[in-house]
Amino acid sequence: xxxxxxxxxxxxxxxxxxxxxxxxxxxxxxxxxxxxxxxxxxxxxxxxxxxxxxxxxxxxxxxxxxxxxxxxxxxxxxxxxxxxxxxxxxxxxxxxxxxxxxxxxxxxxxxxxxxxxxxxxxxxxxxxxxxxxxxxxxxxxxxxxxxxxxxxxxxxxxxxxxxxxxxxxxxxxxxxxxxxxxxxxxxxxxxxxxxxxxxxxxxxxxxxxxxxxxxxxxxxxxxxxxxxxxxxxxxxxxxxxxxxxxxxxxxxxxxxxxxxxxxxxxxxxxxxxxxxxxxxxxxxxxxxxxxxxxxxxxxxxxxxxxxx
Numbered sequence: 001x002x003x004x005x006x007x008x009x010x011x012x013x014x015x016x017x018x019x020x021x022x023x024x025x026x027x028x029x030x031x032x033x034x035x036x037x038x039x040x041x042x043x044x045x046x047x048x049x050x051x052x053x054x055x056x057x058x059x060x061x062x063x064x065x066x067x068x069x070x071x072x073x074x075x076x077x078x079x080x081x082x083x084x085x086x087x088x089x090x091x092x093x094x095x096x097x098x099x100x101x102x103x104x105x106x107x108x109x110x111x112x113x114x115x116x117x118x119x120x121x122x123x124x125x126x127x128x129x130x131x132x133x134x135x136x137x138x139x140x141x142x143x144x145x146x147x148x149x150x151x152x153x154x155x156x157x158x159x160x161x162x163x164x165x166x167x168x169x170x171x172x173x174x175x176x177x178x179x180x181x182x183x184x185x186x187x188x189x190x191x192x193x194x195x196x197x198x199x200x201x202x203x204x205x206x207x208x209x210x211x212x213x214x215x216x217x218x219x220x221x222x223x224x225x226x227x228x229x230x231x232x233x234x235x236x237x238x239x240x241x242x243x244x245x246x247x248x249x250x251x252x253x254x255x256x257x258x259x260x261x262x263x264x265x266x267x268x269x270x271x272x273x274x275x276x277x278x279x280x281x282x283x284x285x286x287x288x289x290x291x292x293x294x295x296x297x298x299x300x301x302x303x304x305x306x307x308x
Contacts, residue, residue: 001087002049004029004041016071016094018064029090032061034068048077048088058095070099173210175203175248179239182217186230200241203248209306212281219274220252220297228295229254235294248301254294263290281305 001007006029009021017032024031033041037060047054054075060068071092078087179198180189187196205213221230229235235257241250264271278286284301 002045002085004045007087013092016063016069016092017061023064032063034060034062044075045088048075049085051077051085053077061092069094070096172207173205175200175205175213175241177202178205178210178214179217182214182221183237186221186225194236196237196239198239200239200250201243203241203243203303204307206307209282212277213306216274216277216299224254224257224295227258228260229257232257243303246303248299248303248306250299250301252295252297252299254296257294260290260292260294263288 006024006027009019009024014020019031029041030038040059044054044057054073057073057075059071059073061071062068072095074091074093076089077085078089080086176198183196224230224235224237229237236255238253238255239251241248243249267275275286278284278299278301282301282305284299284305286300287298289296289298
C-alpha cells in the first residue's frame with residue numbers, strides 16, 4: 001500500500017527473493033531494501049501518490065539469504081473504483097546476469113584499449129632502441145623488424161588471456177624461457193647482456209599458467225619501456241627469483257632510468273589487471289616499492305598454481 005506494507009506476493013516474487021507469501025504479507029517492503037538504499041522508497045511512494053508511473057528503475061534488493069541482486073523495477077499506481085490511488089503495484093525483474101555481462105564487456109573493452117595503447121608505446125620504444133645501436137638505415141630497419149617479430153611472439157603468449165574470452169592453454173614452458181620471450185623486444189641479448197640480468201632456477205610453467213604469467217611480465221616490461229628503466233639508454237633491470245618447493249618469490253628491480261617521484265596517485269588499468277591476475281588466478285601477493293633509484297616489484301606465487 002501507500003505506507004509500504006506488502007499486501008500481495010506472487011510465486012515470481014517468492015522465487016526471486018526467497019520469501020514465501022506467509023513470511024512477508026503485512027510486513028514493510030523495507031525488508032527487501034539494503035540499508036544503504038532505504039532512502040529510495042519514500043521517493044518512490046511520493047511519485048506514486050502523485051499518480052506517476054516508474055518504468056525500468058534499476059536498483060539493488062536484498063534476498064532472504066542476505067544476498068544482493070540487481071533488479072529492474074516498474075511501479076504503477078493502484079486505484080480503487082472511484083479512481084483514488086490506494087496502493088502501488090511493483091514488478092521486479094532480475095537483471096543480475098545482464099549487469100554482469102555489461103561489466104564484463106566494459107572490462108574487456110578497457111583491456112583491449114589498454115593493450116592497443118601499450119602496443120603503440122612499445123612500438124615507439126622499439127624504434128628508439130633500434131636507432132641507438134644502428135649505424136645505417138638498413139641496420140636500423142633490420143633491428144626494428146627483429147624486435148617487432150619478438151614482440152609478436154610475446155603477444156601470442158598473452159592473447160588467450162583477454163578477459164571474458166574462453167580459456168585456451170598455451171604450451172608448457174619454463175620461467176627462464178618465458179622471461180626471455182617477453183623481454184626480447186627490448187633487449188639485444190648478444191650486444192647488451194647487462195641491460196637485463198636474470199638469475200634463478202628454471203622453474204617449469206604449466207600451459208594453463210603461461211598466459212597469466214606472460215600477461216603479468218608483459219605488463220611489467222611495457223611499463224618499464226614507457227616510464228622506467230627501459231625508457232632510458234642507461235637503464236637496467238635485475239630480475240631474480242627462487243623457489244623453495246612451496247612458493248616462487250620473484251623480484252623485478254629497475255635502476256638507471258628516469259627519476260621516480262613515487263607511486264601514481266590512482267591505480268591504472270594495468271595495475272588493476274596485474275593485481276587481479278596475481279590474487280585471482282594465482283592466489284599470490286604483489287607489492288611495489290617506489291624509490292628514487294627505480295621501481296622494485298615483489299611477486300610471490302604458490303608453486304602448485306604454476307604447475308597445473
